[in-house]
Amino acid sequence: MKISKHTLRSGLLALAACLAMLAPVAAHAGAVIQAIKSRGELRCGVSEGIPGFSARDANGNWSGLDIDFCRALAAALLGDPQRVAFVPLKSSMRFPALEVGKVDLLARNTTWTMEREVVLRLEFPGVLFYDGQGFMVAKKAKVRKLADLSGTTVCVEKGTNHQRNLLDYFSDHKMSVKLLVIDSASGAAQALFAGRCLAYSSDSAQLAAMRLTAPEGAKSMAILPERISKEPLGPVLKRGDDDWYALVRWVLYALIMAEERGVTRANVDNVLPKLVLYEDKNSPATALGVSPGWGQRAIKAVGNYGEMYERNVGRDSPLGIERGLNRLWDQGGLMYAPPLR
Amino acid sequence: MNDLQLYLTFAIFAAVILAIAFDVIDMALAALLGVSLMMLFGILGNEDFVAVGKTAAGPLALLFGGMVVARVLAETGIFPRIGSILLRATGGSGKRFLLLIFVIVAPVCSLLPNATTVILLAPIVIRVAQALELDFVGPMILMALISNTAGLLTLVGDPATFLVGSSIGMSFGSYLKHVSLGGLLALLSILPLLPWLMPQVWKVRRQLPAQLPVEKIERPWFVVLALVVLAIMVLLFMFGEDIPAHIAPPAVAIVGATLALLVVYGARVAPVETVIRDVDWKTLVFLAAIFCLVQGFIKTGLLQGMAFRLADGFGTDFLLVGLLLLVGIGVLSSVLANIPVVAAALVMTKGYLVAIEAVPETAMAASFVDWPIATLPVFVAMMFGATLGGNATMIGASANVVSIGICASHGQRVTFIRFMRYGLPITVVQLTVSGLYVLALSHLMH
Numbered sequence: 050m051k052i053s054k055h056t057l058r059s060g061l062l063a064l065a066a067c068l069a070m071l072a073p074v075a076a077h078a079g080a081v082i083q084a085i086k087s088r089g090e091l092r093c094g095v096s097e098g099i100p101g102f103s104a105r106d107a108n109g110n111w112s113g114l115d116i117d118f119c120r121a122l123a124a125a126l127l128g129d130p131q132r133v134a135f136v137p138l139k140s141s142m143r144f145p146a147l148e149v150g151k152v153d154l155l156a157r158n159t160t161w162t163m164e165r166e167v168v169l170r171l172e173f174p175g176v177l178f179y180d181g182q183g184f185m186v187a188k189k190a191k192v193r194k195l196a197d198l199s200g201t202t203v204c205v206e207k208g209t210n211h212q213r214n215l216l217d218y219f220s221d222h223k224m225s226v227k228l229l230v231i232d233s234a235s236g237a238a239q240a241l242f243a244g245r246c247l248a249y250s251s252d253s254a255q256l257a258a259m260r261l262t263a264p265e266g267a268k269s270m271a272i273l274p275e276r277i278s279k280e281p282l283g284p285v286l287k288r289g290d291d292d293w294y295a296l297v298r299w300v301l302y303a304l305i306m307a308e309e310r311g312v313t314r315a316n317v318d319n320v321l322p323k324l325v326l327y328e329d330k331n332s333p334a335t336a337l338g339v340s341p342g343w344g345q346r347a348i349k350a351v352g353n354y355g356e357m358y359e360r361n362v363g364r365d366s367p368l369g370i371e372r373g374l375n376r377l378w379d380q381g382g383l384m385y386a387p388p389l390r
Numbered sequence: 391m392n393d394l395q396l397y398l399t400f401a402i403f404a405a406v407i408l409a410i411a412f413d414v415i416d417m418a419l420a421a422l423l424g425v426s427l428m429m430l431f432g433i434l435g436n437e438d439f440v441a442v443g444k445t446a447a448g449p450l451a452l453l454f455g456g457m458v459v460a461r462v463l464a465e466t467g468i469f470p471r472i473g474s475i476l477l478r479a480t481g482g483s484g485k486r487f488l489l490l491i492f493v494i495v496a497p498v499c500s501l502l503p504n505a506t507t508v509i510l511l512a513p514i515v516i517r518v519a520q521a522l523e524l525d526f527v528g529p530m531i532l533m534a535l536i537s538n539t540a541g542l543l544t545l546v547g548d549p550a551t552f553l554v555g556s557s558i559g560m561s562f563g564s565y566l567k568h569v570s571l572g573g574l575l576a577l578l579s580i581l582p583l584l585p586w587l588m589p590q591v592w593k594v595r596r597q598l599p600a601q602l603p604v605e606k607i608e609r610p611w612f613v614v615l616a617l618v619v620l621a622i623m624v625l626l627f628m629f630g631e632d633i634p635a636h637i638a639p640p641a642v643a644i645v646g647a648t649l650a651l652l653v654v655y656g657a658r659v660a661p662v663e664t665v666i667r668d669v670d671w672k673t674l675v676f677l678a679a680i681f682c683l684v685q686g687f688i689k690t691g692l693l694q695g696m697a698f699r700l701a702d703g704f705g706t707d708f709l710l711v712g713l714l715l716l717v718g719i720g721v722l723s724s725v726l727a728n729i730p731v732v733a734a735a736l737v738m739t740k741g742y743l744v745a746i747e748a749v750p751e752t753a754m755a756a757s758f759v760d761w762p763i764a765t766l767p768v769f770v771a772m773m774f775g776a777t778l779g780g781n782a783t784m785i786g787a788s789a790n791v792v793s794i795g796i797c798a799s800h801g802q803r804v805t806f807i808r809f810m811r812y813g814l815p816i817t818v819v820q821l822t823v824s825g826l827y828v829l830a831l832s833h834l835m836h
Contacts, residue, residue: 145741
């Protein structure tokens, strides 16, 4: 099975020429950005239903903070906030879904931890919501503080950090607790409402969301003041695509920066050209593989970070969660965007 | 990848396989055409060629090294000598010849790279077959099939088994305890098929002359040097990864090839240019192109995405999932290079086990080794499927491609169908035997 030198050389030259033709395509954008553009749709992994973060109404329309972030990203990258496929995922399925490429990113109440970043080799481009693990109890149970839960049964959702946090906290404080581990967040809440456990422990925002589903109304439930963990929640990416990481990170920063500068959904077209969010053809947008105006499109789609927050989980929503740590840095919070220049 | 590219990928892949199967055009040209189309349609980009480089460089280096060393050894004249010894050992019996191939190839391939072994032993097998006045194609194919199967005997016998085993933290000893017996059974299951598959060889009885001619070795010192190179190569294959420099088998092949070229250059036996030109470049180009095509297939995400279908459809029924993987990966490996298939299947399997919460989320990490013993049959089934599936067709494993390449260089062109006549029945029997082994293992693990 010999091949002549001439044939071999010709074949290799043809192969090299084809490779050279492709070179400019791969130089400007990461593989994920390329794939999303080629598909014409962003695939966003979300929770199966947490009011305020990602929930679907009777008509199948999604809403929530995580949903809005995905829409902002789609607007920035694809020019249309509607070009998102939301993929509802159980906790245990979220990382496999990201790993096998079923979703482009997770915007699914996922806590940024060292283990996930270092061991699982995931990337966390920023924090969308600063949360902490709390406890919800029935008001009639007369539980006022965490110590009252010693020796009782607490419901937690399977496949989350909450179980470990809970056991660590109770062990550190020389208290005992029995866990009732349930498959889903809504299942854990239902178990509490049915009296199968005295408290349900989860991220406090999730507790606020689940409180709305209580059969006797939200006011029948109380969220204890203590927080036993730090839960910085944000988008999660598979490691390995720097351009994709940069785009997700800077879309989030653009939304925060917009709030800092008073840019809103309503005034974005008027004020943006005077601000640093304006880009020309030589801007970083080109380097990231998105068209200029990405920040403007993101803000126009969902508003600035403050607008997103208040509409979904804050004062304009049934959840009514205080901004707390999610205030801007110059208002006592942790939300801070590096300069967009 | 958009939907159009997805369908194009499957169409191109199917067209290449069919073109090879029905002998429409030259197989290397068919594969190169497929790669070119995938590039032109934007299915394969630069990042894909980087990925292909990572998976294909090792197997291609092993083949290149083996080809160079075999070519240099051919200059020594030892192949006719060993051929004479083997011929004498057959006693003129075709049956004994086939059994001897079994006895020689299986132990060697349990430790050394399959395709390299095939390249090194092929001149001897062909010589004996010709001396027995037999068509050497059957024995050559048998050698490739035995070499692929023998890869299951030890953890390091085949890159696919090593990939699966190392990804779940399986030790050499644990492999011997849990998997090797299954590999041995798969190997032995070939034996009863030989009289039926190769009757014209099995039944042959030739009268050998009382005194076989002994080939004269003209340059003994050159033979010694070449054999020293071969010995260094074999030792490094076996222990290279244990020494501080940590030399992996592909690197060993390159080092071996370089030393062999050095010997041939120093001894002025043949010009280096001639030795390199005699390397079977067409086979190497074909395999490189096949690796590119497989990258396009893997990129569709179809295989990885099966994790959720497995989780939804079968839950924690590990036995059923294991048997499904055995057959599914077996079928895929019969037409795709098994290393990238196994790499994608590992992502799928780990994703499935995390999704059903059989293991914690950290199991997605490469460093995770605390796999519950009940999950072992799933991984063992993957090893069997990936290794044995490659026996079905001539493009299923690099040893197959190499063996038909050598046949062609000796004037015997092997068609896809002809190879399948031997490969497919053996694969079906071996996968059945492996399925029974996985079944038994699953019961024992419970």
